Amino acid sequence: MANQPIFILPEGTERYSKRDALRMNITAAKVLAGIVRTTLGPKGMDKMLVNSLGDVTVTNDGATIMSEMDIAQPAARMLVETAKKQEEIVGDGTTSVVVIAGELLSKAEELLDDGIATSVVVKGFRNATEKAVELLQGIAIDADDKETLKKVAVTAMSGKGSDYAKEHLADLVVEAALRIEEDGKSDIENINIQRVSGDSVEDSFLAEGIVIDKAPLSKAMPKDIKNAKIAIMKYPIELKDINTDAKIDITSPDQFEMFLKNEEQMIRDLVDKVVDSGANVLFCQKGIDDMAEHYLKKAGIMTFKRVKKSDMERIAKATGAKLVTDIEDLSEDKLGSAGHVYLDKLFDHELTFIEECENPKASSIVLRGSTRYVTEQISRAIDDALGVVAATIEEGKVLIGGGACEIDLVKQLRDYGETVNGREQLAILKYAEALEVIPRTLVENAGLDTINLIADLKAAHEESNLIGINVFTGEVVDMKEAGVIEPLRVKIQALQSAGAASEMILRIDDMIAARNALNSTGPDESGNDASGMPPMPGMGGGMPPMM
Template sequence: MANQPIFILPEGTERYSKRDALRMNITAAKILENIVRTTLGPKGMDKMLVNSMGDVTVTNDGATILREMDIAQPAARMLVEIAKKQEDIVGDGTTSVVVIAGELLSKAQKLLEDGIATSVVIRGFRNACAKAIEILNDIAIDGNDRDTLKSVAITAMSGKGSDYAKEQLADLVVDAALRIEDEGKVDIDSINIQRISGDAVEDSFLAEGIIMDKAPLSKAMPTEVNDAKIALLKYPIELKEINTDSKIDITSPDQFEAFLANEEEMVKDLVNTIIESGANVVFCQKGIDDMAEHYLNKAGIMAYKRVKKSDMERIQKATGAKLLTDINDLNEDVLGSAGKIYVKKIFDHKLTFIEECDNPKATSIVLRGSTRYVTEQINRALDDALGVVAATIEDGKVLVGGGACEIELIKQLRDYGDSVSGREQLAILAYAEALEVIPRTLIENAGLDSINLIADLKAAHEDSKAMGINVFTGKVVDMKEAGVLEPLKVKVQALQSSGEAAEMILRIDDMIAARDALNSTGPDESGNDNSGMPPMPGAGGMGGMPPMM
């Protein structure tokens, strides 16, 4: 029994220990970085993603790429989650998060190979990140005026399929955000982007109110209502289904006729409640049956059923109507108002316009494009632009783009690193070097000479902190004068998220997983599993421990 191995993990379990686990995770992060890196900046390339159903997505939006990819490797999935959180919090900067995190891990790997302890690297990165955020706050520019907001929107949309119409689209984004701004806050969920294929992008417009991609229940109903009194119901205007355990005994035609008459009377009571409240437009999140539709039509009421929850919330914000879960609470006091509601056909879409609302806190943008792929791509650009404009309105601070703030960070972090003693200094300097990946990638994606331009950028920063690279001309210019601006909030969140992701991966020194978790289909002909990673050496049966003596 002396040499008998003792198994403490289930058969088939895979285990990667110490440097094997770290190398595997860092390699996965670098692979993910290389996938999205080529999409960064105004000259970034697009990715074509085809899902299992055959649906095609063409985009260079980092959030969409990461969301659509079926990532199998656990560490890479952690980066995807960090990027999604970046999108949720500030609306942009997802590609930068992955690229910076991947570069931080590359630098960390070199430090670890040189014998520096993981805890020292993590502490150095953490201190460098805190110092970088402090520097960003120092060099940030105050401003959330209209011109600044437009510059921020244009910068966010550059290179995302909207370049030929980004001036007009930026105006739409800024106007929409300012319209719903409330005490320095912008809820971008209150802005609906309605995509309609056909015509050019330049034909896009900001609606006077909100738009719903829905027509009234019946063609006989009014298609235009002035001085609208709006009822919002989360209550079905139909008879409740009889319980399956219930039993009704009907023994004669008279009883059946009385039963039907009773049902009709119940529906009429529901409709009469609506009529008596004074409502002439009804939006119902639930169903409306045919009999109710008949009586609503007879009363001249414009009615909609199965309205999406998001549309109901926007109507509520725009018109002041209260969403009711019980129709018995419906009265004049809970009705919303709008000057005009009408149905209009654009291309092959019937849309309902709700306009002339008092102090609306919701609005809609109608986005046009030649094809579905065009409108989808520009819609993603508008989402990013809305996110950064909202962040700028709320925070009131921006940074110059074009790699300018990263070069300034590198310069000041190196000075900071020189003031720190011990091996932690090496980690801080490595962090500074990692940030160079952003301007270098912008330059490489534009097909320019990264070595000379990076040197020119660093030299120019001796005189001005606002100098960055114009990827269209290949020149080092003042980014503030060029109007290339980014929200401070986006940059700060990107540094925090990438630092947290890198730290989380660096702290993993053992990886234990069921075989199916990492290799659901087994190795391919090249010996790689479906995570894209080569098998780790020295696993020795994965579930087994060395003989216990």
């Protein structure tokens, strides 16, 4: 019994230890970074994603690519979650996060191969990230005018399918963001994008108020109301379902007729409460009975049912209406107002416009495009632009783009690294080297001479930190004059997220998973399992004997 091995994990468990686990995770991160890297910058390429239902998505938006891909490898999934969080917080920079994290892990692998301890690498990367954030804040410039916001929006949309109309779209984005600004902040959730296929992108416009993708319940209802008094309710105007245990005894036709009249009276009472409030436009988040629809139509009330929660919130922001959850609470002081509510048809799309609102804090962009694929792609570009403009309004600081701030960071981080003693210095220098991946990728994706352009860029930064790469002309130029500007918050968040993700992956020295988690379908034709990694020899289920 003394030599009998002891198994503490169930049969079929996969275990990858120490360097094997680390290499597997680093390789997965580098593969994911390689997938999205070609989409970076104004000259980035697109990806075509086809889901299990055959729906096609064509995009170079990093967040969309990673959310649509079915990624099985756990470390790669962690990177995807990091990118999604970047999108949620600042609205852009998802591709940069993954590319930088992949490059950091690649440089970390070189250090580990040279015998540097993982803890030293992690500490060096963490200190370098903190220093990089401090340096970025030092080189940031003020963004206090509308023209700067427009340049930020144009930079965010460059290379995302909207280049031929980005000036016009940037104007719409900036105007929409400034319109809803409150206390120095713009909540872009209060801006919705209505996509309408037909006509060209240049025909897109910013509505005067809110646009919802709904038509009134009945064609006989009013379609155009001036001086609208708007009620928004989260209460159904219909009869409640009778309890399944309830029993109704009807013994004569008179009783049945009385029962129907009572039901009708209950519906009329609900409608009367709407009429008595003075509302002539009603948006209901719940259902509306056919009989209630009839009485609302007779009362001349423009009525909508099953309105989305997000639309209800925007209507409240734009018109000042208060959401009513109990019809008994509906009164004149809960109503919102708008100068004009009307139904309009754009091609085969019926939209309801709520306009002439007093100081609206919500707005809508009506996006036109020749096909559904065009409008979807440009909608994603506008989402990114809205995110960066909102971040700039709140932060009030921007950075010079085109690889300028990254090269400046590389230079200053190397100077900082020389002041640090011990092996941690090597990690800081590798971190600085890793940041070159952004300008290098911009050049590679543009099909330009990487070695010479990066060398020219470094040389130019001895004179000015505003010099970046114009990927359209293949020259190093003053990016401030060229109008290539990025928000400070997006860049800081990208560095912090990439640093945190790489640190998290580097600290993993053991992977223990049920076989179904990493190898649910068995090896494919190339011999790799479902995680995309080759099977590791000698790593079957069970722990080694405990002596």
